[in-house]
Amino acid sequence: MLSDLVATLSSNPYFGAGAGLIGIGTALAVLRRSSQYGLIFFRRQFMITLEVPNNDISYTWLLQWISHQLRDSSRHFSARTTLVKNDEPSSRIQASYTFVPSVGTHYFRYKGKFVKVERTREQMINSGVPFESVQLTAFGQDRQIYIDMLEKARDAALLANEGKTLVYVPTINEWHLFGRPRRKRPLNSVILNKGVLEGLIKDVEHFLSNPQWYIDRGIPYRRGYLLHGPPGSGKTSAIMALAGHFDLSISTLNLSQGTMTDDRLQQLLSNVPEESIILLEDIDAATVGRHYEKEDNIRYQGMKPLTLSGLLNALDGVISAEGRIIFMTTNFIERLDPALIRPGRVDHKEYIGPLTSNQVERMLTRFYPQSTHNEINQFLTQIEQLTDNYSKQLSAAQLQGFFMHNKDSIKDVFANVNQLLCL
Numbered sequence: 111m112l113s114d115l116v117a118t119l120s121s122n123p124y125f126g127a128g129a130g131l132i133g134i135g136t137a138l139a140v141l142r143r144s145s146q147y148g149l150i151f152f153r154r155q156f157m158i159t160l161e162v163p164n165n166d167i168s169y170t171w172l173l174q175w176i177s178h179q180l181r182d183s184s185r186h187f188s189a190r191t192t193l194v195k196n197d198e199p200s201s202r203i204q205a206s207y208t209f210v211p212s213v214g215t216h217y218f219r220y221k222g223k224f225v226k227v228e229r230t231r232e233q234m235i236n237s238g239v240p241f242e243s244v245q246l247t248a249f250g251q252d253r254q255i256y257i258d259m260l261e262k263a264r265d266a267a268l269l270a271n272e273g274k275t276l277v278y279v280p281t282i283n284e285w286h287l288f289g290r291p292r293r294k295r296p297l298n299s300v301i302l303n304k305g306v307l308e309g310l311i312k313d314v315e316h317f318l319s320n321p322q323w324y325i326d327r328g329i330p331y332r333r334g335y336l337l338h339g340p341p342g343s344g345k346t347s348a349i350m351a352l353a354g355h356f357d358l359s360i361s362t363l364n365l366s367q368g369t370m371t372d373d374r375l376q377q378l379l380s381n382v383p384e385e386s387i388i389l390l391e392d393i394d395a396a397t398v399g400r401h402y403e404k405e406d407n408i409r410y411q412g413m414k415p416l417t418l419s420g421l422l423n424a425l426d427g428v429i430s431a432e433g434r435i436i437f438m439t440t441n442f443i444e445r446l447d448p449a450l451i452r453p454g455r456v457d458h459k460e461y462i463g464p465l466t467s468n469q470v471e472r473m474l475t476r477f478y479p480q481s482t483h484n485e486i487n488q489f490l491t492q493i494e495q496l497t498d499n500y501s502k503q504l505s506a507a508q509l510q511g512f513f514m515h516n517k518d519s520i521k522d523v524f525a526n527v528n529q530l531l532c533l
């Protein structure tokens with residue numbers, strides 16, 4: 111019965127052709143599938159891959175190192191432009207360019223092996239910040255090749271950053287390098303009241319060189335500083351100079367901006383880059399005068415903005431083996447909750463106030479090294495009269511601005527001194 115049916119169908123020319131086509135199609139599909147499995151098997155057995163996402167601290171270093179490896183073999187790069195201004199008041203903003211491998215596939219040879227580089231980028235729907243990663247693939251099974259590359263990339267970055275301060279800023283829940291590394295701010299370029307900067311240096315030095323003291327007493331190895339005082343008095347500048355002096359980077363968060371929530375702050379403070387000072391600017395804005403408004407619902411995507419208890423929890427969670435230094439700044443210490451600045455959270459408070467005559471003198475001689483004794487005295491008298499007449503105080507930022515307007519000659523300083531408090 112069945113053999114009759116088979117004989118009938120096979121003698122039918124239409125059916126025979128169809129079966130042939132189906133057979134070829136099936137064979138091709140099997141071949142394709144098995145070659146895919148074969149490729150996967152081959153990659154798993156004989157190749158080793160490494161993916162580095164852009165939220166990893168080595169991502170930038172690695173990209174730069176790869177672009178160096180590709181300099182002769184690839185012609186497809188992306189440009190990274192950064193505007194750089196060093197801390198000298200008179201310096202101009204300059205653009206600086208670096209080339210990194212473009213999105214796509216590249217190849218280079220490393221220690222006799224071919225390495226495939228695949229750089230990808232995906233647009234994140236919520237944040238607007240693209241997610242990027244770079245994947246390296248090489249023959250072999252020894253992961254040492256990647257450890258080697260990462261270390262080379264880090265060493266090259268450290269060498270390039272010698273004498274510079276790195277500044278990290280957050281994007282969503284991760285930290286990213288902000289602009290190009292800046293030239294270290296020299297300590298003597300920050301002119302504070304006598305002994306203030308020296309006291310801070312001594313305190314940080316003592317903290318960094320005595321981890322055992324904290325371990326022996328079971329105290330979290332961290333130290334909190336609060337610099338408070340009017341705008342433009344040098345709080346941020348002092349912290350930049352300290353970071354440069356101790357060879358630390360700065361991870362900075364402005365709590366008065368953006369969309370900070372308890373969870374986000376907790377997450378950010380728990381993954382601050384190593385050997386970095388945490389700088390929380392305008393700490394008073396974190397919790398003061400916050401009214402939860404309708405539009406906040408959209409801005410914070412349904413999450414509650416930062417609360418005082420969220421801030422305290424996040425600060426208490428900041429622990430690190432090599433010691434964490436947290437600097438907070440505010441123009442309004444009176445607005446801070448006592449819990450925020452109690453010892454353990456803030457161990458060292460410093461008032462950075464308006465200019466004293468000693469500071470004015472040091473700033474004048476820094477800008478006009480040729481100024482005579484008489485000129486210095488004359489200027490100090492004029493400043494005293496001006497501030498008395500207008501019942502105003504003078505900030506270092508104001509004086510710096512005034513000197514920059516009159517940088518060619520000290521004669522201009524005396525001619526225009528009445529404009530000083532207008533700046």
Ligand SMILES: Nc1ncnc2c1ncn2[C@@H]1O[C@H](COP(=O)(O)OP(=O)(O)OP(=O)(O)O)[C@@H](O)[C@H]1O
Pocket residue numbers: 299300301302339340341342343344345346347348439440441506507508510
């Ligand atoms: N004491 C100072 N010595 C030298 N330069 C200073 C001093 N204070 C301010 N400046 C200059 O003024 C500008 C602003 O200073 P800075 O940002 O450090 O002030 P701040 O106290 O942190 O201000 P704010 O409270 O508004 O954040 C910088 O260009 C800095 O170089």
